[in-house]
Amino acid sequence: xxxxxxxxxxxxxxxxxxxxxxxxxxxxxxxxxxxxxxxxxxxxxxxxxxxxxxxxxxxxxxxxxxxxxxxxxxxxxxxxxxxxxxxxxxxxxxxxxxxxxxxxxxxxxxxxxxxxxxxxxxxxxxxxxxxxxxxxxxxxxxxxxxxxxxxxxxxxxxxxxxxxxxxxxxxxxxxxxxxxxxxxxxxxxxxxxxxxxxxxxxxxxxxxxxxxxxxxxxxxxxxxxxxxxxxxxxxxxxxxxxxxxxxxxxxxxxx
Amino acid sequence: xxxxxxxxxxxxxxxxxxxxxxxxxxxxxxxxxxxxxxxxxxxxxxxxxxxxxxxxxxxxxxxxxxxxxxxxxxxxxxxxxxxxxxxxxxxxxxxxxxxxxxxxxxxxxxxxxxxxxxxxxxxxxxxxxxxxxxxxxxxxxxxxxxxxxxxxxxxxxxxxxxxxxxxxxxxxxxxxxxxxxxxxxxxxxxxxxxxxxxxxxxxxxxxxxxxxxxxxxxxxxxxxxxxxxxxxxxxxxxxxxxxxxxxxxxxxxxxxxxxxxxxxxxxxxxxxxxxxxxxxxxxxxxxxxxxxxxxxxxxxxxxxxxxxxxxxxxxxxxxxxxxxxxxx
Numbered sequence: 001x002x003x004x005x006x007x008x009x010x011x012x013x014x015x016x017x018x019x020x021x022x023x024x025x026x027x028x029x030x031x032x033x034x035x036x037x038x039x040x041x042x043x044x045x046x047x048x049x050x051x052x053x054x055x056x057x058x059x060x061x062x063x064x065x066x067x068x069x070x071x072x073x074x075x076x077x078x079x080x081x082x083x084x085x086x087x088x089x090x091x092x093x094x095x096x097x098x099x100x101x102x103x104x105x106x107x108x109x110x111x112x113x114x115x116x117x118x119x120x121x122x123x124x125x126x127x128x129x130x131x132x133x134x135x136x137x138x139x140x141x142x143x144x145x146x147x148x149x150x151x152x153x154x155x156x157x158x159x160x161x162x163x164x165x166x167x168x169x170x171x172x173x174x175x176x177x178x179x180x181x182x183x184x185x186x187x188x189x190x191x192x193x194x195x196x197x198x199x200x201x202x203x204x205x206x207x208x209x210x211x212x213x214x215x216x217x218x219x220x221x222x223x224x225x226x227x228x229x230x231x232x233x234x235x236x237x238x239x240x241x242x243x244x245x246x247x248x249x250x251x252x253x254x255x
Numbered sequence: 256x257x258x259x260x261x262x263x264x265x266x267x268x269x270x271x272x273x274x275x276x277x278x279x280x281x282x283x284x285x286x287x288x289x290x291x292x293x294x295x296x297x298x299x300x301x302x303x304x305x306x307x308x309x310x311x312x313x314x315x316x317x318x319x320x321x322x323x324x325x326x327x328x329x330x331x332x333x334x335x336x337x338x339x340x341x342x343x344x345x346x347x348x349x350x351x352x353x354x355x356x357x358x359x360x361x362x363x364x365x366x367x368x369x370x371x372x373x374x375x376x377x378x379x380x381x382x383x384x385x386x387x388x389x390x391x392x393x394x395x396x397x398x399x400x401x402x403x404x405x406x407x408x409x410x411x412x413x414x415x416x417x418x419x420x421x422x423x424x425x426x427x428x429x430x431x432x433x434x435x436x437x438x439x440x441x442x443x444x445x446x447x448x449x450x451x452x453x454x455x456x457x458x459x460x461x462x463x464x465x466x467x468x469x470x471x472x473x474x475x476x477x478x479x480x481x482x483x484x485x486x487x488x489x490x491x492x493x494x495x496x497x498x499x500x501x502x503x504x505x506x507x508x509x510x511x512x513x514x515x516x517x518x519x520x521x522x523x524x525x526x527x528x529x530x531x532x533x534x535x536x537x538x539x540x541x542x543x544x545x546x547x548x549x550x551x552x553x554x555x556x557x558x559x560x561x562x563x564x565x566x567x568x569x570x571x572x573x574x575x576x577x578x579x580x581x582x583x
Contacts, residue, residue, distance in 0.1 A: 047470075050474060051473075052470055052473055052474065071476075071478070072473060072476045072477060072478050073476035073478075074476075075476065076474060076475050076476030077476070079474075080474065081470075081474040083468075083470055083471055083474070086467065086468065086471065090331075090332075090335075090337070090466045090516070090521065091516070091521060092463075092466070092467070092521060093521070096463070096521065096522070097467070100463065100464050100467065100475055101475070103460060103461075103464055103475045103476055103477070104475060104476035106460065108457050108458070108460070108461070109456075109457055111524070156475065
């Protein structure tokens, strides 16, 4: 199983530090949540971990090899990314979009075969988009597009999933459905997940490791018991927080 | 649209275009004589001679149109802008400057082609170097550099026109509007077209993915920076080959890819060869009209591409809006 080892990572946005000297080990089927307020650099850090952006300092090793020396095709078989938003200047159908997840596995003159179509169809069914295969992506709702992004990742089938706000635009039922799906994949196939999350309670329900970005380069990481205390969270969000007892443990409410 | 139907339709269109072009002109040749000459059953010397004169012109029109449509489709993906055409980055301006200089100096023939091609390459290198700057090569930077260089060429062209004696102006204006009268047999252009098409086909799936955005393409394993440089060089060379043969023939490169996209051809592995076939056929038909419409007077084909292309494109656009209305 792929493992991403991060050491001594410095990331800046302009003059603002996102993290300094961050050490992190992603692998072994853990489910990480990145928490922090707006502008703390969650997306920037995620892009850095995906190799989309150069860190200011530090090393990223994918299975022991420096990430930036590996061919992108190789990386794409190990690391998949759900970006915050999608661009489409040119029209594409839902099926075509789900199929692009197969790109890293196909030779340059090779066409998608029946097996690739089967994978894409399974992925679309898993996120509840079956029956929409021929629809133009531009006519989908925000939530449907989000689920299509997840379906593309399912066809890509990497070992390490980096997801930027996967529940964005999703209704309550779809949030749970998608996160259940991701968790099931993680548990059954040992996929490692890293999710940028704004909903603290969903993060608590689905993740077992947490990375907190306080801004100004300060970070904390660990299990819920280690880092998700009231004083830490109030410091993290700059807002008073309360807990209630819920059916699955504590539920956090902003004060 | 089914690929088989699409390509058999396009091939039929291309063959019909060639047939019409070869049988049209000041001297009548019927389809029967054409078939006889092509299949060598009845070596009628008269028809032979006429065809040997018409064939290079028809072939040049087809190859030029194919080059332009292919280059246009590539530029549109590169700049992720459906409004891009092969000339948007100033390549035709460089070619025109070279061509007008030779016309001004009274040189012709091979000099004209050589100067146009050198001008196009020169312009391509300037834009490439300037847009590259120090590492960053964003779409906007490339587009702005190209547009500014194109504007600069525009000024140089205006200056050359102002300097030229009256008797040269007509030839210059024809070149600027696009004219295939001096294209000659398009052997070099044909080689560039075939090589370009093969490379473009190998890049096809990567182009599909690049259309989803650079970040998304990178995460799917596309080496975006290298791919974009390759597309830029490829599209530029295709454009340079086309303007060298026919001057700045407008419209084909912008509109042909959209005609196909409006018909639902989205996969670049189909779109690129289809654009080459359709662009070639369209320019062949336009050039035949340009030769025959006001015969014996010949029109610059650039005027005809727009006259044929505008209504065809508007009809397609109108019909597709109806379709979208029903879908949405």
